[in-house]
Amino acid sequence: MDYDCITKEIRKDIFLAAYSASNAHLASAFSIVETMYALYEQGVLHVNPQNPQDPTRDWFILSKGHGSLALYCELYRRGFFDRDTFLSFSKPSSSLGGEPCFPAVPGVECSTGSLGHGLGFAAGAAFAKKLDGRSEKVYCLVGDGECQEGSTWEALMFASRQGLDNLTVLVDCNGLQKMDRVEAIMGIPSLAPHFQVFGCETAEVDGHDIHAIRACLSAENRSGKPRAVLLRTVKGKGVSIMENDPGWHWRLPKKKELKVFMQELGISEEEAEYAKSLRNGTV
Amino acid sequence: MQRAYATALYEILKKDRNVISCLSDSGTDYDELIAREFPDQVVNFGISENNQLSAAAGMAAAGKIPFVYTTGAFIVYRSYEFLRDDVCLQNRNVKLIGMGTGLAWSTLGATHHTTEDLALLRALPNLTVFTPATPRELTGAVQAAYETRGPVYIRMGMSGEEELFDETYTFTPGKILPVREGKDLTVFTAGSILSEVMKAARLLELEGISARVVNVHTVKPLDSEGILRECKGPGLFFSVEEHNVLGGIGTAIADVCGSAGLPLRLTKIGLRDSFAEGFGTKKDVLRQNCLDAEHIFLRISEVVKNGLSVQI
Structure with missing residues (x-):
């Protein structure tokens, strides 16, 4: 399967939704495209688009809620909602906000966006499932900058103490946060030792290698500990001028830059114009 | 009041296995007795109120009814945003028992007082707020909290409150x-x-x-x-x-x-x-x-x- 072609298509759709809304945390969504694809389309996450509240589903919580477009795109691709809904992103009557909302969006388990909340929520859900002897898994994706929030480590202590091996923490290690490199701001070159010390079974993978992500997440965790998977990623992955530049945390391309986006993501004039018309409400 | 709370909670835990007593190193001897009888229904989160609230919301989402018992000042002030975003915004079925509220922690001083909590909590959509005055009223409030679908905060004292009501007392939520x-x-x-x-x-x-x-x-x-x-x-x-x-x-x-x-x-x-x-x-x-x-x-x-x- 040509994964490059698929992930280019996903990034294109994410861009069109963002462009139609004239706002998004685009670079933060682009760094997790392969992870979200592996979760939703490579058999890692067992979900039921026909019944999003299916009690036997696995749970996914996007704690770094600002990467919402990567989640919405997979929910749309899996049939939780249609393309028009996806392209309604962040417009007045849409249920799809810049940060995911519960219960408005099918497939979204929890409102997130304020950093440092998702992992505690996920740990609570995993704890309840363990108590009930249920086999569903809980996955939570956090950002590496987000790990500066102390509540993340409170949640990890709890998850380790309770032996929540039904919980997987995915860490998007794109190395950037809004103002600078994570390491420059907090002086921590790698988070792996921290997750180990806090009692997690820890693995590191290339966060743009779908095979590697799938292999890592498909392996059964019998360690009796929560699992942390550190995904080495590139913020803004897929568009050369956006990659690894913190300046793209919260902005869209200007006129000249737009040509680079269109060229590298394979977007036609018509597709860009259509997205723009959604913004203006002319369709 | 703590004894009345523990007794009321005990009765609810006994009847409903989905009720979980959540402590943050905040329990009393009563809680230890409860934990001995219902080890799967008591969890101590340690000194981490923020995670306690997020996790309680997650537990509620997965069908549990957490009763979070912690010093009121720590629930309301330290963890206000967690209470707002994870519990109230999402209307999760979490019960919060603010222990030692008002001036109850009289020997410790203002860091442990809860004297602005009503101002903060009145402004939170979806939240019910009970302020029981006596052990009997607290017992009624705990039962009413269990029967209310959605988040409830109970502002509880702990200064050996005397009983002012007789056994005919009935707690009617929402009525003066x-x-x-x-x-x-x-x-x-x-x-x-x-x-x-x-x-x-x-x-x-x-x-x-x-x-x-x-x-x-x-x-x-x-x-x-x-x-x-x-x-x-x-x-x-x-x-x-x-x-x-x-x-x-x-x-x-x-x-x-x-x-x-x-x-x-x-x-x-x-x-x-x-x-x-x-x-x-x-x-x-x-x-x-x-x-x-x-x-x-x-x-x-x-x-x-x-x-x-x-x-x-």
């Missing part, structure tokens, strides 16, 4: 409860300070002033109809609370009457936009902050004799 008849003036109050207000009413009686006392045990949703009924007609009205006068029950009552176009002569007795001062027993701290029965009596008598003072 007149607890003393009187014809000269009306005092609204809520929570543990009710006993001081009752004593103040008896002192007023000796002066020939007959005070009606109304217990506002449900601060949210507020019994607007009941309050308007109480406030009809001329008369003097007072609110007494172990809370800042800004944003507490006095503010809430004035708001109800103002919105209904009812002119109200309301004197708000509480902390006057200040943190409480001093240490000692609860009674000591109440006295130092002019909130014990004698000070309440003096303040009310002064207003009765001299008319309203322009003071917050």
